[in-house]
Amino acid sequence: MARFxxxxxxxxxxxxxxxxxxxxxxxxESRPKYYVLEMFPYPSGRIHMGHVRNYTMGDVVxxxxxxxxxxxxxxxxxxxxxxxxxxxxxxxxxxxxDWTYGNIxxxxxxxxxxGLSIDWSREFATCDPDYYGQQQALFLDFxxxxxxxxxxxxxxxxPVDMTVLANEQVENGRGWRSGALVERxxxxxxxxxxxxxxxxxxxxxxxxxxWPAKVRLMQENWIGRSRGLQFSFDRTDAGDPITVYTxxxxxxxxxxxxxxxxxxxxxxxxxxxxxxxxxxxxxxxxGGTTEEAIETAEKLGYDTGIRVRHPLNPDWELPVWIxxxxxxxxxxxxxxxxxxxxxxxxxxxxxxxxxVIDTFFGLDDQTPVKTEAFVPPKTExxxxxxxxxxxxxxxxxxxxxxxxxxxxxxxxxxxxxKFRLRDWGLSRQRYWGCPIPVVHCDACGVVPExxxxxxxxxxxxxxxxxxxxxxxxxxxxxxxxxxxxxAPARRETDTMDTFVDSSWYFARFTAPRAETPTDMAEADYxxxxxxxxxxxxxxxxxxxxxxxxxxxxxxxxxxPEKSKEPFNALFTxxxxxxxxxxxxxxxxxxxxxxxxxxxxxxxxxxxxxVEIIPSAKMSKSKKNVVDPVNIISSYGADTARxxxxxxxxxxxxxxxxxxxxxxxxxHLGRVWRIAEEVAAAQDAPTGEDEALLREMxxxxxxxxxxxxxxxxxxxxxxxxxxxxxxxxxxxxxxxxRQATKTLAQLMxxxxxxxxxDIWALLGGEGLVAExxxxxxxxxxxxxxxxxxxxxxxxxRRSEITVxxxxxxxxVEKIALADDAVVKxxxxxxxxxxxxxxxRIVNVVI
RNA sequence: GCGGGCGUGAUGGAAUGGUAGACAUAUCGGACUUAAAAUCCGAAGGCCUUGUGCCGUGUGGGUUCGAGUCCCACCGCCCGCACCA
Numbered sequence: 001m002a003r004f005x006x007x008x009x010x011x012x013x014x015x016x017x018x019x020x021x022x023x024x025x026x027x028x029e030s031r032p033k034y035y036v037l038e039m040f041p042y043p044s045g046r047i048h049m050g051h052v053r054n055y056t057m058g059d060v061v062x063x064x065x066x067x068x069x070x071x072x073x074x075x076x077x078x079x080x081x082x083x084x085x086x087x088x089x090x091x092x093x094x095x096x097x098d099w100t101y102g103n104i105x106x107x108x109x110x111x112x113x114x115g116l117s118i119d120w121s122r123e124f125a126t127c128d129p130d131y132y133g134q135q136q137a138l139f140l141d142f143x144x145x146x147x148x149x150x151x152x153x154x155x156x157x158x159p160v161d162m163t164v165l166a167n168e169q170v171e172n173g174r175g176w177r178s179g180a181l182v183e184r185x186x187x188x189x190x191x192x193x194x195x196x197x198x199x200x201x202x203x204x205x206x207x208x209x210x211w212p213a214k215v216r217l218m219q220e221n222w223i224g225r226s227r228g229l230q231f232s233f234d235r236t237d238a239g240d241p242i243t244v245y246t247x248x249x250x251x252x253x254x255x256x257x258x259x260x261x262x263x264x265x266x267x268x269x270x271x272x273x274x275x276x277x278x279x280x281x282x283x284x285x286x287g288g289t290t291e292e293a294i295e296t297a298e299k300l301g302y303d304t305g306i307r308v309r310h311p312l313n314p315d316w317e318l319p320v321w322i323x324x325x326x327x328x329x330x331x332x333x334x335x336x337x338x339x340x341x342x343x344x345x346x347x348x349x350x351x352x353x354x355x356v357i358d359t360f361f362g363l364d365d366q367t368p369v370k371t372e373a374f375v376p377p378k379t380e381x382x383x384x385x386x387x388x389x390x391x392x393x394x395x396x397x398x399x400x401x402x403x404x405x406x407x408x409x410x411x412x413x414x415x416x417x418k419f420r421l422r423d424w425g426l427s428r429q430r431y432w433g434c435p436i437p438v439v440h441c442d443a444c445g446v447v448p449e450x451x452x453x454x455x456x457x458x459x460x461x462x463x464x465x466x467x468x469x470x471x472x473x474x475x476x477x478x479x480x481x482x483x484x485x486x487a488p489a490r491r492e493t494d495t496m497d498t499f500v501d502s503s504w505y506f507a508r509f510t511a512p513r514a515e516t517p518t519d520m521a522e523a524d525y526x527x528x529x530x531x532x533x534x535x536x537x538x539x540x541x542x543x544x545x546x547x548x549x550x551x552x553x554x555x556x557x558x559x560p561e562k563s564k565e566p567f568n569a570l571f572t573x574x575x576x577x578x579x580x581x582x583x584x585x586x587x588x589x590x591x592x593x594x595x596x597x598x599x600x601x602x603x604x605x606x607x608x609x610v611e612i613i614p615s616a617k618m619s620k621s622k623k624n625v626v627d628p629v630n631i632i633s634s635y636g637a638d639t640a641r642x643x644x645x646x647x648x649x650x651x652x653x654x655x656x657x658x659x660x661x662x663x664x665x666x667h668l669g670r671v672w673r674i675a676e677e678v679a680a681a682q683d684a685p686t687g688e689d690e691a692l693l694r695e696m697x698x699x700x701x702x703x704x705x706x707x708x709x710x711x712x713x714x715x716x717x718x719x720x721x722x723x724x725x726x727x728x729x730x731x732x733x734x735x736x737r738q739a740t741k742t743l744a745q746l747m748x749x750x751x752x753x754x755x756x757d758i759w760a761l762l763g764g765e766g767l768v769a770e771x772x773x774x775x776x777x778x779x780x781x782x783x784x785x786x787x788x789x790x791x792x793x794x795x796r797r798s799e800i801t802v803x804x805x806x807x808x809x810x811v812e813k814i815a816l817a818d819d820a821v822v823k824x825x826x827x828x829x830x831x832x833x834x835x836x837x838x839r840i841v842n843v844v845i
Numbered sequence: 846g847c848g849g850g851c852g853u854g855a856u857g858g859a860a861u862g863g864u865a866g867a868c869a870u871a872u873c874g875g876a877c878u879u880a881a882a883a884u885c886c887g888a889a890g891g892c893c894u895u896g897u898g899c900c901g902u903g904u905g906g907g908u909u910c911g912a913g914u915c916c917c918a919c920c921g922c923c924c925g926c927a928c929c930a
Contacts, residue, residue: 042930082930155928166928214849218925221848291926295846325846329927344846421927428928498930536924539849544927575923646869647857653923655857659870666883667869673884717859717868724868727885789864794911796864797897820897834910840863844910 004672006636010753014115022066022769023117025073027525034070035526036062037506039534039542040077043103043125044084047110049576049618049656050535052628053644055116057573057712058533060645060749062117064707067748067773073526075509076111076118078104078125081132081433082498083166089464096432097460100127110629114637115752117769122512126501131508132434133455134517135500139437140448141556147193150446153425154263156289157185161467164429170288177467184285186263189427190436190494194548198223198419201547210569212651215539222540224420229404230332231413233258233308236317242266242308245331245418249407250399251338253386254359256349258308258320259301259335263328266320270304277302277322284324291327299348300324311412312388323348329422343373359386363393424545426497431462431470433495441482441489450483456491469493502542503549506532506566507559518558527563536572543570571710574653576644578624581610592623595658596630618656626656638751639665645750646716667720668754671743674727675758678740681733692731695722696739697780703746704776712750719747737762742774790815791842792824800841808835815841 017023038058041051055076062074085096104125124131142148156165160178164187169176194201202223205216229249232241242258260266262284271278280302287293302322310316318336325344326335337345339356346369349356358368360382376382378396388406407413427436435456437449449456459477462470471477471493482489504517510526511519534542550566553559559566581593583603593603593610602609618625631640643664648654699722706715726739741762748755748768759768783804788811790798798820802811812833815821821843832844 039930044930079930083928084930164928167926168929170928218849222926224848289928292846295926297846424927430928497928499927502930535930536850537930538925540925541927542930649858652851652858657857657870660857663870670884713858714868720868787864791863791911794863794909799864823897832910834863836863840911842863842910 004669004754004757006638006753007633009757010113010115010636010638013753013756014112016756016767017115017117017769020767020770022767023062023072023074023119024121025071025075025119025526027522028071029525031069031071033073033526034062034065034531035073035510035529036065036531037075037509037529037533039532039538040079040502040505041107042079042082042084043100043107045103045106047107047628049626049628049644051111052114052640053576053650053654054533054535054573055111055114056641056644056750057571057650057710058531059114059116059641059752060707060712061531061533063749063752063769064773066117066769067745067771069772072117073509074117074119075122075512076116076120077123077505077509077512078107078127079498079502079505080104080125080127081495081501083430083432085432086430086464095460095462096464097127097458100125100432113632114628114641117752122509124505124508124512126434126498126505127432129455129457130513131505132501134508134514135434135496135504136437136449136454136456137451138504138517138553138556138558139496140451140454141558142192142552143438143448145552145555147196147552147555148190148426149193150188150190151423152186153189153191154184154186154289155189155429157183158467159183163467163469167288167290170290170293173287173293181286182288183282184287184289187427187429189425191423191425192548192552194424194545195419195421197548197551198225198421200551201421201544202419204547204565208565208567208570211567212570212572215536215543215570215572218539219544222421222544225417226420227404227415227417228331228400229407229413230416231311231407233311233318233336236307236309239266239306242320242334243332244334244336245416246336248338248341248396248400249403249413250396251341251359252310252312252336252403253388254338254340254357255310255318255336256339256345256354256357257337258318259323259326259337259345259348260304260320261326261328261333262322262324264322264326264333266304266306267322277304280322284322294327295325297324299344299351301348301352303352311407319354321348321352330420331418339373340369341373341375343375346371346373357386360384360399424497424499424548426500427494428497429469429472429493430495431458431464433498434501435471436492436494436496438492439480439482439489440492441485441487443487444482444484444489447482447484447489453483471495499541499545500549503545504553506546507550507553507563516558517553520557520560523558523563524560527559527566529567531569531571532567533571533573535575539572543567571650573650574648576618576656577653578618578626578656580622580624583608583610594623595626631661635661635665636668636753638668638754642668642716642751645712647713649713650710667723668751670727671723671747672754672757674723675740675744675761678733678736679761681736683733686730686732688730689732689735692726692729692735692739694780695725695729696742697776698722699746700742700774700776701781704773707749715746716750719743722746744768745771745774786838788815788838789840790818790821791840792821793845794842797821797824804838808837811835811837811841815843 036058038054062072065072080100085100088099089096156170158165158175158178158180160180165175170182173182175182202225205220226247228245228247230245232243234241262281271281284300287297304320306320307317339346339349340358356369363383381393381395383393404415437456439447441447459474478491480489480491506529507518511522550559551564554564581598583591585591597604598610643661647660699718702718703715741764744755744758745768755768785801786804787799787801789796798818800814812835824845830843830845834842
């Protein structure tokens with residue numbers, strides 16, 4: 001008898017699939033296509049369990065769709081540009097290119113044994129000149145259509161290293177290498193005009209029915225449509241009026257100051273004339289550029305001395321303050337502060353001793369605001385004590401609408417719809433990215449590179465011994481001639497944000513070697529992605545940028561109309577977590593240990609007890625990692641695949657435990673043994689055949705439903721139950737053989753290698769990977785009787801078994817005759833009798 | 846600070862508003878064995894006064910004949926916040 005030996009059989013079946021070309025995708029108009037895609041990995045150097053989980057889920061979908069007659073596209077590539085390669089070059093030497101391609105080779109080597117149904121012939125890395133050259137072509141097309149432009153934007157500036165820092169390189173407001181306090185500094189940068197699509201990107205969210213509601217909600221809030229009032233405050237001096245935008249114009253009579261951003265033109269204009277103001281602005285510009293850093297920073301204000309007139313009362317003067325929590329990017333970069341109904345404004349006014357004026361109270365609480373602003377929901381009715389648009393008791397929203405009408409009628413303000421979504425800054429002052437294909441010419445200005453000169457390749461001879469962008473200090477790379485006039489010119493040395501790379505790779509997979517960004521015939525056949533799978537951390541940026549790119553690519557003729565929303569269905573999976581094992585060193589500092597070095601709560605080497613910290617995301621620094629390579633070499637890929645799918649619902653985190661992996665391995669061994677016994681048994685029909693076949697059809701129904709709805713853990717629970725039923729069954733050999741072959745098929749998306757073994761053992765035709773998915777026979781699923789629980793006052797007290805379609809009146813009679821009910825009623829009548837057919841009976845007494 | 850999500854036995858989790866704890870892990874008991882491993886069979890939310898008992902899905906309220914599920918508030922954890930990928 002053969003052993004269950006994944007080490008031997010897994011490579012065998014992988015070779016068989018390769019030789020049969022099972023997963024090579026070619027256009028075939030005769031079959032429905034299905035495009036399943038997992039978010040491609042960054043080539044960090046080693047695969048981790050999160051990858052295994054992500055790709056196994058995609059693989060289950062892909063294999064299931066093959067079995068149900070689809071022509072499946074399931075590609076894989078590498079999100080290969082980005083900072084880690086440059087950081088590695090700085091830390092350990094070498095070249096980002098060598099580091100990246102080396103990592104790709106290693107990771108591919110580690111992924112192959114998983115037996116994924118990937119069409120590797122379509123593989124590419126975003127750092128391949130062939131890929132980024134086409135990306136440059138896209139950039140030029142976008143430029144021509146007015147979808148790209150240049151403007152100033154702020155970056156994190158490290159004044160010691162004299163370099164731009166990414167947000168993640170800013171730690172507690174300081175540069176990660178120099179430790180210097182980071183400043184915000186303006187640079188001229190390239191932007192995609194995603195804001196032109198704000199409304200469309202928002203409205204189209206409603207069509208994404210197969211996306212998680214939470215992702216759509218997050219994008220809705222991110223795009224942030226708001227209707228408010230835009231109007232101007234006249235200055236008491238001769239200066240230009242200050243235009244503000246507010247979503248709460250109804251609180252205008254509670255205004256106590258006008259606030260402008262430190263980046264507002266007025267602030268900038270005054271900066272040169274006042275050393276005091278310059279010092280304040282320097283202070284206000286300290287810290288990182290993230291919204292979080294700005295909003296949690298201590299509130300700072302500076303009185304400009306400018307005074308403005310209140311639009312409703314020219315005698316009422318308000319001071320103009322510069323405040324560090326006002327963003328230049330949103331609205332007009334200027335607001336009026338209403339401290340009574342905005343906590344930030346209140347904190348600011350208390351700090352600088354500005355007045356606090358209530359404009360409305362709750363209907364039954366007229367306490368003036370002290371330290372907590374009164375901010376009821378806009379749908380709640382409030383009582384106005386300071387009103388001007390004719391309302392006394394109204395909701396906030398009614399008051400806002402009335403105020404906008406009032407201001408428009410009087411002609412001093414306008415209702416305006418604004419979006420929070422900002423244009424997408426794509427410039428990065430870094431080497432390892434896609435060069436922006438433009439040239440700066442003294443005579444012609446900014447000139448696009450000619451398409452025939454693409455790709456603009458990154459130079460190989462660069463060094464990383466200094467901070468900053470090596471392209472900037474390269475002796476010759478910048479030198480070029482102007483594509484327009486031929487005069488000596490300079491290449492743009494900024495490269496593109498790596499989000500650009502990942503915003504169209506899904507389209508490139510449909511024709512990865514095309515000489516244009518896409519091939520319309522291929523794109524038209526394969527697009528859209530039918531099922532996209534990835535982490536929730538990409539809920540906003542990556543997915544929103546991709547939606548923008550798909551629209552822009554359509555405008556430029558690179559994608560069909562139907563691909564404006566490129567991902568038909570989205571699934572966001574959870575992380576893989578593990579317990580953390582910790583001891584303390586002589587200085588009481590934590591020391592972490594790998595799970596493989598710990599046995600029974602003690603260090604295997606020394607016997608020292610470890611502290612066990614509850615599960616957290618696997619991370620190298622906490623050493624709570626399990627290397628998939630080790631798991632596959634000791635248990636095989638099927639065990640790893642089975643376990644990551646079995647223990648948790650896929651959208652939630654899964655905790656990796658050694659015991660769980662061991663149990664998964666044991667279970668697969670058990671299935672293998674059952675198959676061997678069944679294969680060896682002599683046929684002799686028994687009276688138990690039908691019962692087993694009924695279980696089989698129920699399993700087909702439940703597993704199919706589980707796989708289709710991403711209930712992989714539920715599908716696996718059914719497979720366990722079906723395996724138990726099969727093992728205990730007294731059915732004849734032929735029925736058992738049929739049940740076992742079906743079990744192998746139902747398991748094949750999760751454990752493809754073992755399933756091939758069993759399929760072959762039981763004489764299945766061809767590969768199970770290519771066999772048609774089993775169909776549940778409705779007739780075998782019908783149950784004739786049903787057990788109904790009987791509740792008395794909502795608590796389960798008894799149960800009855802009745803015919804499945806027994807009339808409601810009959811069920812009521814039987815229920816009322818039940819001992820427990822008779823006793824509880826004690827001769828009386830029930831107040832109410834609820835019968836939910838097929839579900840439950842509730843007697844209310 | 847802002848936006849989004851999650852919270853059920855010792856553990857991972859199951860449950861279209863309708864019998865809470867399916868399935869699995871760990872545990873305990875039994876069979877097989879000289880013994881162990883492997884395998885197979887079985888038990889099991891908590892509590893007590895062992896009953897037709899009480900309690901029980903982060904905490905506190907609410908809606909409902911009925912709430913893990915819906916609503917409100919709070920607590921804890923996770924994701925995102927535009928230059929990490």
